[in-house]
Each structure stands twice: as C-alpha cells, then as structure tokens.
Amino acid sequence: MFSYKITHKSSECDARLGELETPHGVVTTPVFMPVGTQATVKGVSPERLEELGAEIVLSNTYHLFLRPGHKIIEGLGGLHKFMGWQRPILTDSGGFQVYSLGDLRKLTEDGVKFKSHLDGSSHLITPESAVQIQKSLGADIIMCLDECTSYPSSFEDTKSSMELTLRWAERSKEAMSKEVLAKDEMGSNKQALFGIVQGGMFDELRRESVEGTVAIGFPGYAVGGLSVGESKGLMYEMAECALSLLPKEKPRYLMGVGTPQDLVNLVENGADMFDCVMPTRNARNGTLFTSLGKVIIKNEKYKDDGAPVDDDCTCYTCRNFSRAYLRHLYMAGEILSSILNTLHNLHFYFSVIREIREAIIADRFLSFKRDFLNRIEGDS
Amino acid sequence: MFSYKITHKSSECDARLGELETPHGVVTTPVFMPVGTQATVKGVSPERLEELGAEIVLSNTYHLFLRPGHKIIEGLGGLHKFMGWQRPILTDSGGFQVYSLGDLRKLTEDGVKFKSHLDGSSHLITPESAVQIQKSLGADIIMCLDECTSYPSSFEDTKSSMELTLRWAERSKEAMSKEVLAKDEMGSNKQALFGIVQGGMFDELRRESVEGTVAIGFPGYAVGGLSVGESKGLMYEMAECALSLLPKEKPRYLMGVGTPQDLVNLVENGADMFDCVMPTRNARNGTLFTSLGKVIIKNEKYKDDGAPVDDDCTCYTCRNFSRAYLRHLYMAGEILSSILNTLHNLHFYFSVIREIREAIIADRFLSFKRDFLNRIEGDS
Numbered sequence: 001m002f003s004y005k006i007t008h009k010s011s012e013c014d015a016r017l018g019e020l021e022t023p024h025g026v027v028t029t030p031v032f033m034p035v036g037t038q039a040t041v042k043g044v045s046p047e048r049l050e051e052l053g054a055e056i057v058l059s060n061t062y063h064l065f066l067r068p069g070h071k072i073i074e075g076l077g078g079l080h081k082f083m084g085w086q087r088p089i090l091t092d093s094g095g096f097q098v099y100s101l102g103d104l105r106k107l108t109e110d111g112v113k114f115k116s117h118l119d120g121s122s123h124l125i126t127p128e129s130a131v132q133i134q135k136s137l138g139a140d141i142i143m144c145l146d147e148c149t150s151y152p153s154s155f156e157d158t159k160s161s162m163e164l165t166l167r168w169a170e171r172s173k174e175a176m177s178k179e180v181l182a183k184d185e186m187g188s189n190k191q192a193l194f195g196i197v198q199g200g201m202f203d204e205l206r207r208e209s210v211e212g213t214v215a216i217g218f219p220g221y222a223v224g225g226l227s228v229g230e231s232k233g234l235m236y237e238m239a240e241c242a243l244s245l246l247p248k249e250k251p252r253y254l255m256g257v258g259t260p261q262d263l264v265n266l267v268e269n270g271a272d273m274f275d276c277v278m279p280t281r282n283a284r285n286g287t288l289f290t291s292l293g294k295v296i297i298k299n300e301k302y303k304d305d306g307a308p309v310d311d312d313c314t315c316y317t318c319r320n321f322s323r324a325y326l327r328h329l330y331m332a333g334e335i336l337s338s339i340l341n342t343l344h345n346l347h348f349y350f351s352v353i354r355e356i357r358e359a360i361i362a363d364r365f366l367s368f369k370r371d372f373l374n375r376i377e378g379d380s
Numbered sequence: 381m382f383s384y385k386i387t388h389k390s391s392e393c394d395a396r397l398g399e400l401e402t403p404h405g406v407v408t409t410p411v412f413m414p415v416g417t418q419a420t421v422k423g424v425s426p427e428r429l430e431e432l433g434a435e436i437v438l439s440n441t442y443h444l445f446l447r448p449g450h451k452i453i454e455g456l457g458g459l460h461k462f463m464g465w466q467r468p469i470l471t472d473s474g475g476f477q478v479y480s481l482g483d484l485r486k487l488t489e490d491g492v493k494f495k496s497h498l499d500g501s502s503h504l505i506t507p508e509s510a511v512q513i514q515k516s517l518g519a520d521i522i523m524c525l526d527e528c529t530s531y532p533s534s535f536e537d538t539k540s541s542m543e544l545t546l547r548w549a550e551r552s553k554e555a556m557s558k559e560v561l562a563k564d565e566m567g568s569n570k571q572a573l574f575g576i577v578q579g580g581m582f583d584e585l586r587r588e589s590v591e592g593t594v595a596i597g598f599p600g601y602a603v604g605g606l607s608v609g610e611s612k613g614l615m616y617e618m619a620e621c622a623l624s625l626l627p628k629e630k631p632r633y634l635m636g637v638g639t640p641q642d643l644v645n646l647v648e649n650g651a652d653m654f655d656c657v658m659p660t661r662n663a664r665n666g667t668l669f670t671s672l673g674k675v676i677i678k679n680e681k682y683k684d685d686g687a688p689v690d691d692d693c694t695c696y697t698c699r700n701f702s703r704a705y706l707r708h709l710y711m712a713g714e715i716l717s718s719i720l721n722t723l724h725n726l727h728f729y730f731s732v733i734r735e736i737r738e739a740i741i742a743d744r745f746l747s748f749k750r751d752f753l754n755r756i757e758g759d760s
Binding site: 038039040042043044045046047063067068072075076077082083084303304306316320321322324325327328329331332334335336338339340 | 418419420422423424425426427443447448452455456457462463464683684686696700701702704705707708709711712714715716718719720
C-alpha cells in the first residue's frame with residue numbers, strides 16, 4: 001500500500017522526481033503540502049484545494065488530539081472522511097507543536113507532558129500514544145514523536161536531545177508494528193511511519209542522527225529542527241548535510257520549509273516533500289507571492305490599482321479581481337480577503353512545484369533555478 | 381433597459397411571479413437578495429454565489445461611500461467590475477445605515493450629517509448626493525434617501541418623518557433626471573430609482589406615504605421602516621397595509637426582511653423582492669436553517685453526529701460534511717466554518733424561493749404555505 005519510485009533524476013544535482021504511492025492515491029514528488037492544522041486548510045474548501053492541484057495535505061496531531069479529539073474522528077470514519085478530503089494526508093506527531101508551547105511542556109524519557117493551549121488541561125504524549133493517536137486519525141503518512149531542539153543549543157544539549165529522538169524513534173516503530181498486528185490480521189501496512197532526523201546545527205550530530213534513524217529503518221525520512229530561528233545559510237547547510245546522507249531510494253521530507261526560493265534551493269539537494277504555513281498564513285496577513293516578488297496588498301499605492309496581483313497568474317483571484325479590490329477586502333476585514341489571497345498563494349506555490357517538476361523532467365533544473373531566483377530577486 | 385412584467389398570478393391571494401429586466405439581466409421575482417455590505421457577500425465568492433443561484437445582490441452605499449469611496453469604484457469601472465459580479469445589483473441609499481448610527485447622526489431638511497463609524501470623520505448625505513453616489517457605483521437599482529422612523533415613535537413624529545421622506549423622494553427623482561441628462565445624451569435610463577414607503581406603525585401614515593410616493597412616480601417601490609423592533613404581528617400588518625395599496629404592475633421590495641417564514645407569508649401579500657443579512661450573519665454565528673427548523677451547530681449534542689445538517693439538502697456542505705465537522709470548525713474558529721455555513725444557509729433561502737415560485741406557477745400557493753409552515757413549526 002506504500003511505495004516510492006524515482007522516475008527522473010537530474011544529471012546536474014540531486015533533484016529528482018518520484019511517485020509516492022499511498023492508500024489514498026499517488027503523490028508526485030517534489031510536492032508541497034498545504035497545512036490543515038485543525039482538519040481544514042484555512043480559508044479553502046476541499047473542493048477548491050483539489051481544483052488548485054493539492055495532492056496531499058498535512059494536519060496537526062496535537063490540535064486534533066485536543067479538539068475535537070482523535071476518538072471522535074475515528075468514530076466518524078477517520079480524518080479523510082471527517083474533513084472531506086479523499087486524497088493523501090500526512091499527520092505530524094505533535095512534537096513540534098508541543099515544543100512551541102515553551103514553558104507549558106515538560107520532557108521526560110517516557111514522553112512529553114504539556115498543558116493544553118485551549119483550557120490548560122494536562123496531557124502526556126509518548127512515542128507509543130503518538131502512534132496510536134495517528135492511527136486513529138488514519139492519515140496515510142504518520143510521523144515519529146521527536147524532540148525539536150531549541151535554537152541556539154549547546155553541542156551537549158543537542159546531542160542528548162537527538163539521542164532521545166532516536167530512542168523514541170525505536171519505540172515508535174515498535175508501537176507501529178504492534179498496532180498493525182493488533183488491528184489488521186494480514187499485517188499489511190496501511191500507513192507509513194516516517195523517522196525524523198534531528199541534530200540541531202551540528203553536522204556531526206546530523207550525521208549521527210541520520211545513521212541512527214536509518215539503522216532503525218523507515219519507509220521515509222524527515223529532516224526536522226530547521227527554521228527555528230537560525231540564519232537562512234545555516235538552515236541550508238544543515239538541510240544539505242542531512243539530505244546528502246539519507247538513503248537515495250526513500251522519500252525525504254523537509255519539515256516546515258519554506259519560501260518559494262527555499263523549495264527551489266532544497267529540491268536541488270534532493271528534498272522531495274515540503275510543508276509550510278507560509279502561503280496560507282501570509283495570505284491572511286495580506287502578503288501575496290508573485291513571479292516578481294511579494295505584494296503587500298494593504299499598501300496605499302494599490303487603492304486604485306485596477307491590475308491583478310500578478311499579470312502572469314491564471315488563478316481565480318487574478319482572473320477576476322484587481323489589487324484595489326483585494327486591498328479593499330483586506331482593509332475592511334472581509335472573509336473573502338482570506339479566501340481570495342489563500343487561493344492565489346496556494347496557486348503560486350503549486351505553480352512553482354509544477355515548474356520544478358518540468359525542469360527536472362527536461363533535465364534543466366539548474367538553469368531553471370537561476371532564472372527563477374533572478375526573477376524574484378526583489379523579494380527577501 | 382428596465383421593465384417589470386408579471387407572468388403568473390395566484391388565484392387565491394396576491395402572490396405573483398414576475399420578470400424584472402435590468403441592464404445586467406433578468407431577475408425572476410419573488411427574489412431574495414443576499415447582502416453584500418462592503419462589495420462582497422460575506423464568506424462567498426461571486427463564482428459560488430452564481431452557482432448557488434443568486435440573481436441579484438444588495439450592496440450598501442453608506443459603507444462603500446466611506447470605504448473605499450465611490451469615486452475609486454467608479455474609476456475602476458463601477459461596482460459590478462470592482463466586485464466581479466456581472467448580474468444585477470441593488471444599492472440602498474445609506475439612509476438605514478445612517479439611522480443605525482443613532483447619536484452619531486443629525487437630520488436636517490437638507491439631508492443627514494453623520495460621523496463615520498470607521499474614523500469619526502464628518503459627512504453629509506443629501507437626497508441629491510445619495511443619487512450621485514449610487515450613480516457612481518452603477519448599480520442596476522438604486523434607492524431614494526429616506527428617513528427610517530425609529531420604533532416606537534408617536535403619530536406626530538412618524539408623520540413628520542414620513543413627510544420628510546416624501547420631500548426627499550421628490551428631490552431624489554429630480555436629481556436622477558438631471559444626472560441621467562447630464563451623463564447620457566440619449567436620456568435613456570440605465571438605472572432604476574425606487575421610492576420608499578415609510579409611515580411607521582400607523583395604517584393611516586402608510587397610506588399617505590404610499591399615495592405621496594406613487595404620486596411622484598417610480599419604476600418600483602420599497603416598503604421601509606419594518607423589522608425595527610416591533611412585534612412580528614405588527615410588522616406583517618404594516619407590510620400588508622403598504623403592499624395592498626401599492627400599484628400592482630410595479631415591483632414591490634420589502635426591505636430588510638426576513639426569516640424563511642416571513643418570505644412565504646409576505647409573498648402571499650404581493651411582495652416581490654427581499655433582502656436580509658439573516659442567512660449570512662446567522663451562518664457566521666453557527667445557526668443553520670433547515671427544512672425542519674434551525675440547527676445551533678455549537679450544541680454539544682452534535683459533537684459526534686455524523687449526519688449532514690439537513691438530510692434533504694443538496695448543498696455542497698450537506699453533501700460533504702457532517703454536523704460533527706461543522707461543529708468542530710465553529711468551535712475552532714475556522715474560516716471554513718463561515719464559508720460552509722453561508723453556502724448552506726443561502727442554498728436554503730434560494731430553495732425556499734424556488735418552492736415559492738413553483739407553487740405560484742402551479743397555483744397552489746396557499747397549500748404550499750400551509751405545508752411549509754407546518755414543516756418548520758419547531759422553529760421560532
């Protein structure tokens with residue numbers, strides 16, 4: 001039910017095209033996964049998401065565990081049915097969200113205790129319960145519970161954190177095997193559990209983490225602990241380090257990344273999967289991605305601008321509405337502002353992914369990358 | 381460019397079916413106009429609105445005058461182009477919104493001075509400027525500036541308020557003629573200006589208002605000043621009084637009304653056009669209209685309810701999502717909650733209108749009405 005096949009390789013770099021087969025269909029990689037934190041990609045219905053060309057979405061275990069509760073979702077037939085999305089879903093383990101809680105969490109060997117951001121109630125998530133919760137939700141790809149090391153951290157702290165993540169990865173895999181056997185007499189694996197590489201900002205620890213995680217063995221690997229406050233250069237360096245060491249035949253998922261430029265830059269190093277709130281969150285904040293850089297739609301200069309956000313864009317928003325109208329909707333706090341901006345930004349991200357794929361197939365990835373980065377040079 | 385033709389009449393009551401021809405197409409009456417206060421029906425794109433079957437939308441002059449400004453909209457080609465809606469639009473005069481400002485407004489013979497709810501800036505709207513602003517916006521149907529009498533009001537206050545509305549109606553019509561002549565050498569009337577009947581809760585004043593307004597002469601008439609705090613019985617009584625006196629051959633628009641039951645009840649008395657924020661506002665507040673009454677989606681009992689909001693409903697929301705999911709989206713404050721609830725409620729309103737039309741055509745309006753009201757008896 002789960003396999004990965006590389007269909008095209010760049011002759012110039014590590015960029016590659018692949019097919020990820022899941023119980024809910026095949027995903028072409030490189031792929032961008034919109035974030036549907038609370039079982040909805042904010043501002044877009046599943047029907048629109050499909051039209052936009054989304055192939056897989058990410059949802060957050062931490063949020064769904066707290067509200068409405070994974071048991072409720074399981075009782076209603078699982079996350080796909082609950083949110084009306086019949087294509088693949090990846091759920092994270094909740095580790096990163098719990099990490100984001102700061103003082104509200106407490107880590108032990110067993111797992112992580114935390115207080116809900118909703119009502120302050122206390123909870124414990126262990127590697128085993130993270131697997132169980134994600135099996136209740138029923139996503140196609142699920143993630144091991146990991147500890148996301150904070151930035152900056154000393155070598156020693158990063159090392160012990162990375163080692164905890166390794167021990168948790170082992171427990172996660174074991175829990176997964178038991179769960180599969182318990183639920184399914186055939187023992188067939190309907191969900192794929194991915195391991196997560198940590199190791200902070202240290203090459204040596206990234207290497208140890210890759211080796212340890214690969215030794216346990218997973219059908220796919222994620223690189224975590226990036227975009228946590230470090231410089232862009234350091235982020236690229238660490239991503240490249242981990243990507244170059246991961247087995248070539250498995251899908252590699254760069255968690256929480258990134259800008260359109262990040263996607264292009266890191267595909268070069270062999271990244272296959274990305275997720276990021278950037279297109280959807282920026283949309284709600286009135287920041288629009290275009291082929292020539294960002295447009296901050298609230299700017300006064302757009303108040304009587306009859307042109308679309310991006311002349312080259314074929315999305316519903318650009319085909320039908322002016323910058324002046326989008327500015328008006330934003331200033332007036334209208335829901336349609338979030339809707340139209342989100343459609344545009346997701347369309348832009350999927351267009352970038354499409355261009356990336358075409359460039360790999362035509363084996364002209366590096367020239368595409370150069371042109372792409374030059375085009376949006378005005379952007380930060 | 382503007383005409384009204386009655387195509388079917390009930391043999392049992394004053395209900396009728398008609399065709400309202402406007403520069404942006406023909407509208408069948410009875411019709412429900414969704415409210416697009418700030419040049420958008422909250423939570424729905426124009427594409428979705430068309431799919432739902434909306435034939436005409438209402439937009440608010442007061443809001444657009446303040447933000448983004450009617451001159452900006454005119455410069456961008458008018459309201460239809462600005463909001464991406466190519467079907468007919470009706471704009472109100474701003475009178476009711478200014479009335480809602482309470483102490484922030486001051487009435488004189490000349491017009492109404494008010495302070496913006498956005499920034500406190502001072503403005504004056506006169507019958508003449510209301511026409512000019514609405515001509516800038518370019519709606520198909522525009523409204524005379526009127527004074528909406530507050531409730532309760534004495535006979536004397538209501539009478540002098542109603543008489544002011546009559547004098548303003550006369551000035552509006554004159555301003556309209558001048559505007560048309562100034563802008564269009566052919567003198568052809570591209571927009572229809574409707575008069576508004578006031579008279580508060582007094583039969584006698586409603587009669588005087590109808591007579592005075594009809595004497596001035598308009599291509600359509602609205603009944604204003606209802607649903608301002610009076611009982612449902614009194615509202616029906618006053619609506620019936622005004623509707624029965626208005627010329628049969630002109631369209632009659634009942635402003636700001638109402639519930640699904642109100643639509644059915646007042647079509648019986650000959651009302652042709654309705655507008656109300658109820659389906660859209662209630663949607664955002666989590667109240668859903670169904671064939672069996674209202675569903676308050678936040679109720680605990682829906683938390684694991686896998687059924688659609690309304691088993692009989694064919695809208696996108698009911699075809700794809702459960703009450704449990706809609707409850708989750710509402711509790712989580714997700715944008716998709718407003719989107720899906722709005723789609724459902726508007727679909728419900730348009731379904732009621734469709735049933736009303738079919739009943740008039742089949743000349744079985746009264747039995748339809750009885751069945752309809754029995755069906756949603758559980759509702760308030």
